[in-house]
Amino acid sequence: MRRPLSSRDWFGKASAGLVLGFLLALGAAGLFKILAGVGETFFSTKGQLAMWMMAPVWALAVSLCFLFRSGLRAWGWLALANLALWSLIALLGGLAA
Numbered sequence: 001m002r003r004p005l006s007s008r009d010w011f012g013k014a015s016a017g018l019v020l021g022f023l024l025a026l027g028a029a030g031l032f033k034i035l036a037g038v039g040e041t042f043f044s045t046k047g048q049l050a051m052w053m054m055a056p057v058w059a060l061a062v063s064l065c066f067l068f069r070s071g072l073r074a075w076g077w078l079a080l081a082n083l084a085l086w087s088l089i090a091l092l093g094g095l096a097a
Contacts, residue, residue: 003069012071014062020078021061025054027085034092 032038033050041047061078068074 017062017065025058
């Protein structure tokens with residue numbers, strides 16, 4: 001039987017969104033930086049976009065973490081998403097080096 005969405009376990013969900021959502025936003029900005037070929041020019045338009053995209057991605061992750069049925073699921077799925085994203089960054093970063 002599926003448990004309905006509720007406001008229970010909000011601390012676990014919110015902490016997963018804050019901590020792992022931040023790492024997800026940082027990884028998304030890093031992936032964009034690699035794919036756009038920004039390099040070290042953070043004052044370029046692409047560099048600024050990579051920097052400023054962190055806030056909306058983090059806000060989206062924190063907002064959507066309350067759709068998980070439990071805090072444990074939120075931590076698990078966000079950890080899995082982080083693992084996939086940072087592995088892709090490591091792979092692409094290794095190929096670029």
